[in-house]
Amino acid sequence: MNQCFRNFFNFTLLIAPFLWTDIAFSDTFPSKPMRLVVPYGPGGVGDLSARIVAQKMSETLSQPIVIDNRPGAGLIPGTDFLAKSEPDGYTLGIVGNGQTLGNTLFRNLPFDITKDFTHVSTIGFFDIAIVVNSSSNINSVQDLINLANRNPGQLNAGSINIGSTQNLAAELFKSTIKADFTIVPFKSSGEVISAVIGKNIDFGVEILTPLLGPLKGNSLKPIVLMGRKRFPALPNVPTMSESGFSGFEASSWNGISASARTPKDVIEKLNKAVLYALNNNEVRVKLLDLGIEPKGSSSEEMRDLISSDVKKWKVIIENAKIEKQ
Numbered sequence: 001m002n003q004c005f006r007n008f009f010n011f012t013l014l015i016a017p018f019l020w021t022d023i024a025f026s027d028t029f030p031s032k033p034m035r036l037v038v039p040y041g042p043g044g045v046g047d048l049s050a051r052i053v054a055q056k057m058s059e060t061l062s063q064p065i066v067i068d069n070r071p072g073a074g075l076i077p078g079t080d081f082l083a084k085s086e087p088d089g090y091t092l093g094i095v096g097n098g099q100t101l102g103n104t105l106f107r108n109l110p111f112d113i114t115k116d117f118t119h120v121s122t123i124g125f126f127d128i129a130i131v132v133n134s135s136s137n138i139n140s141v142q143d144l145i146n147l148a149n150r151n152p153g154q155l156n157a158g159s160i161n162i163g164s165t166q167n168l169a170a171e172l173f174k175s176t177i178k179a180d181f182t183i184v185p186f187k188s189s190g191e192v193i194s195a196v197i198g199k200n201i202d203f204g205v206e207i208l209t210p211l212l213g214p215l216k217g218n219s220l221k222p223i224v225l226m227g228r229k230r231f232p233a234l235p236n237v238p239t240m241s242e243s244g245f246s247g248f249e250a251s252s253w254n255g256i257s258a259s260a261r262t263p264k265d266v267i268e269k270l271n272k273a274v275l276y277a278l279n280n281n282e283v284r285v286k287l288l289d290l291g292i293e294p295k296g297s298s299s300e301e302m303r304d305l306i307s308s309d310v311k312k313w314k315v316i317i318e319n320a321k322i323e324k325q
Contacts, residue, residue, distance in 0.1 A: 029089060029266050030063045036256070037085075037093035039078030041071040045126065045209045045290055046254060050094050052286050053123050053256075056277035061269070065092075074102045074325070076109065083111040087259045089266035092120065096254030097165055100309035104317045105163050107324045114310060117257040118267055119302035121274040124292040126207045126252035127227035128169045129237070131220045133199050141177070141224050141243040144203065148179035155181035158192040158201040163322055166192075168313060169226055169250035170205040171320045176245055196220060207252055208234075208291030226250040232288060253295075255302050267299050 036054050040046040047069065054065040070078035075098045082093030099113045111117075132138045138147060148155050157174075159167040162185045170183045184201060186192045189210040196204040197219050204220075208231060214220040215234070222237045228249050230239060240248035256274060258267065277283050278296045287294045297305070 029269060030061050032090065033064045033066055034061070034089075035068050035091045036065050037068045037070055037078045037082050037091065039070055039072065039075035039094060039098075042069050045207070045292070046094060048290060049124055049254065049287060049292055052283055053274065053277045056280050056283050057273040060273045060276045074106050075099055076102070076106070079113075080110045082257065083116040083259055085259045087118070087261040087263075089258055089262050089270060092256050092258050092270070094254050095119070095257040095306075097252050097309050097313075100306055101163065101165065101168065101313050101317070103310050104314045105322065105325060114307060116260050118260055118262040119299050119306070120256040120258060120267055120270045121299070122253060122255035122295055122297040122302050122305065123274070123278070124254065124287050124294045125227060126209065126292055127225050127231050128166060128205060128207050128250055128252065129211055129225050130173070130203055130205055130223045131196060131211060131215070132203045132223055133196055134218050134221045136221060138203065138223060139221075141240070141245075144223065145177050145179050148181050152180040153182065155203075156201040157181055157183050158186055158195050158204040159183060159206070160189055160192060161185050161187065163317070165250070165252040166205050166207060168316050168320070172248075172250050172316050173205065173226070175316075175319065176240075176248055193220070212291050227293070231291070231293065233291070253305075255297070257302075271299060
């Protein structure tokens with residue numbers, strides 16, 4: 001019996017430092033500044049949304065959150081840096097549908113978006129709209145379908161580069177309405193908008209952020225939104241589901257993640273900080289002004305969203321015969 005007690009006592013001494021470290025870490029996190037890796041360049045809507053939310057998160061966490069922009073092709077440099085960071089919650093990163101597209105678009109990714117991360121929460125959804133020139137006779141999805149059917153193969157739709165969310169949303173729209181039109185890729189959102197305004201293309205497929213100005217200036221006319229519900233700033237514009245295509249949804253979104261094996265209690269603290277930020281009226285107004293619907297989630301909900309997005313976009317990419325890079 002004494003020998004058993006001594007063995008148990010020795011074992012307890014052996015593991016005690018690790019137990020104490022876990023308890024102490026949980027109680028004191030965060031105890032130093034944190035980093036939020038943004039896989040985009042500064043100034044874009046993805047970067048701005050990250051900064052808005054991070055600033056408010058820092059208030060409840062009582063630690064500054066430093067934005068670390070690491071742009072690169074396919075969002076790979078920043079996302080790979082996040083995947084290989086210490087699983088301690090001090091390095092976070094922006095993850096979203098861009099990485100779910102990359103899961104199919106790129107052959108040899110150095111990370112697996114479905115396995116190499118622990119997710120904190122979604123931040124917001126970037127709705128996609130179909131717009132036409134303000135003088136166009138197209139006023140609804142049905143108008144567009146009728147025009148395409150009368151002129152098979154003659155209509156041109158604009159989106160940014162092949163493989164982008166907007167481009168794939170256009171592909172999904174094309175296959176859903178079963179109409180024959182050509183999708184023309186442009187290098188930037190500005191070029192798409194200019195082409196629609198200049199009547200060089202028949203309609204454009206773009207996220208709301210760059211469209212809000214031209215829509216307010218009446219140089220563009222919105223036909224339909226591709227998200228799950230109407231956007232507050234455009235209350236009279238219907239969704240695809242409301243236009244007769246039940247279940248249709250195509251939107252861009254982003255969220256905050258950490259590397260795999262980050263402790264659950266740390267993720268829970270971070271999740272509360274994100275939800276605190278997104279429930280703040282000032283934050284919500286700023287995001288809505290950028291064309292972003294603020295929407296948080298649980299860690300599990302974000303994981304499931306990534307999994308479903310990977311499957312959905314894989315089918316669309318393969319049907320569009322987009323070559324892997």
